[in-house]
Amino acid sequence: MKFGKKLSALLTPEWRQQYICYQDLKDMILHAVERRSTKPAHLISKTDSFFVDFETDFFFECEKELRKINTFFAEKLAEARRRYEQLVTLLGDVYGNSRLGSISASRLSLMRNRVIGGMKGRGSKKELSKLRMAFSELYLHLVLLQNYQLLNYTGFRKILKKYDKILGDTKGKEWFLKNVETATFHTDRNLDNLISNVEHNVTEYLANGNRAEAMKHLRVPPLDEVQSNWTVFRFGLFAGAFIVLLIIICVADFQGMIEVQHLVLFRGPFYVVVYLLLMAVNVYGWRRVGVNHILIFEIDPRRHLTYSHLLELSAIFGVLTALSVLGFIYAKNLHIPRFSFPLILLITMGLYLILPLPIFHLDSRLWLLKVMGRLMAAPFFPVNFADFWLGDQFNSMTIVFADFKNLLCFYFRNPFLSENYKHEKCEVEDVAINACVSCLPAWLRFAQCLRQYRDNRKTHPYLTNAGKYATVFPTILFATLMNAYRGLRQDKVMENKL
Structure with missing residues (x-):
């Protein structure tokens, strides 16, 4: 070189x-x-x-x-x-x-x-x-x-x-x-x-x-951050498998075997796959232009995920998601309840995040759980860079929160995985809960801004940003009231027709 x-x-x-x-x-x-x-x-x-x-x-x-x-x-x-x-x-x-x-x-x-x-x-x-x-x-x-x-x-x-x-x-x-x-x-x-x-x-x-x-x-890690050959190999293996599975899903859709309205059950987990992929691109870009994200996010420089690790995780979860979709499509041939596949995928992702064993990047998972915990208890802890960065990320993923909420709601209300239960009910009936979930990301940043104002006593940018995030609450409130009114009006029209 x-x-x-x-x-x-x-x-x-x-x-x-x-x-x-x-x-x-x-x-x-x-x-x-x-x-x-x-x-x-x-x-x-x-x-x-x-x-x-x-x-x-x-x-x-x-x-x-x-x-x-x-x-x-x-x-x-x-x-x-x-x-x-x-x-x-x-x-x-x-x-x-x-x-x-x-x-x-x-x-x-x-x-x-x-x-x-x-x-x-x-x-x-x-x-x-x-x-x-x-x-x-x-x-x-x-x-x-x-x-x-x-x-x-x-x-x-x-x-x-x-x-x-x-x-x-x-x-x-x-x-x-x-x-x-x-x-x-x-x-x-x-x-x-x-x-x-x-x-x-x-x-x-x-x-x-x-x-x-x-x-x-x-011990100091290698300063040139050499990517592990095995990690790169595994990424290539799983990425190739994901592409093949995606082609099979597209063929099944072309043959009319997919009920598109049910794919919403996989939307939340698939967002996680896309997010990990884009995060890997970010880390690679930061490294190329000299941004020391390890120092900025206060990550342990001896034990952290490189962009190749994130690519590998994205490919692995992509394969799991694609297999779940195929299992959902061919559930009758497998003699397995089809609604069990989104549930298995959800449990697998949850277990990966909280598994306390020293495998599968435990240090990185603990770091993420710690930051998420500080974020959820936003008013009670001083705000670090990683805390408000993750809060901003959550604000960009409000629809992901809604999808995971609807997924959990579907399985709580349908524990026996009945084919007759409509998953759309969670979206339509839980008006108040849906509004709270939509407000949650904005509330987290709002609470962080108030805490930063308490610690620093600076009106700008902390109170200014708090006011910006506070505008989300009346917006969602009036949108919820409008949808509820529209639903009542439609019900009344249907009653009059009958």
Whole structure:
């Protein structure tokens, strides 16, 4: 892989502007070579003059890049050092000793047992867990800074080597030895010392002296986020199966075997399939343009779903939905009640979400359930970015809530899966419940806005947004009253006809 592509793949997205502008420097060299090759022989002297100016401009840009990198590295290192000192102070408070490094091994073991023994029934265990997570995040930051250090050093070495090779000069190497080899970002060893100190403190004080356990918590995922070959293979397998099943469904519809009015039972689950697919496209797009959604959504960088995982989930649920539709179509041949297939699909999706076993992306499912729980209890918790983002997503999926409500209503009212029960009844008869379900997404965002106003005391945008979402309530109220009036009027007309 060429270094330019490697740099784009390995850089930390939110620091993108702080890395060496490798491609710009490379373009400067190529432009100079191109200009030299197009000059006629009688203008050689001007070409030489041009290269004197180019050399000055090129090394001026290199100096500017080096200053930028040194400054940013120093800022981030100072920030990490302050954070480390804060965490060491907190750790010292837990152990009752502000000078942790001076504790002997025997005394440390005694103190560790005392702390662990005193955790029962109190909040100390939670405090240690928070400290472990904080050290883990600091360690990730330090490793990213170390990666920043290495990539920029390699970038300067590569571009200056290219300068000498293409222009037949040695000034690039000379500049590299004089400036980059002695640069602060390359020679400063404080970063390595901080990394060692974090590893030591986590091992000794938060992992009971077990280094393997400590490094398990501190482990940093691959920085280039390589997609698993098995995940990609499974996505291809299930996507292919879904396409085949979809063709079979289309053929069955062409033959008149599908009662279209019953397909509404599958609409809610199918929306989930489409949403997962579009979410995968979003994650891929964010990654390509350098948006660090893992940081923004406060997701564990060591355990999270990539776009290939989301594509795989979309394909799997797509296959399950298609199989349910085919089962519904051919239920008589299978001698199974046809209304059992939407129910099985609904239960499968629900079990996947709440299954407490450490399989099927448990960490990601717990994160989603946590955010959904905070969203449903919107007024009682501070609002994080992920909370109001999910609230906005729900506002775009009001029809999905209505479909799942009607699906649940159908099976609660028809527990024996009778063929005679009309699923349209839930849509027509539950006027008040339908109105509440339609208001639910807007209410969640309305409550979040009020909570944000309480916490920040800013009329705009919080009260302004609350007013915007509040307009949904009278809209749905009057729409519900109008539909109810229209229904009564139609009933009266029918009575008069009879």
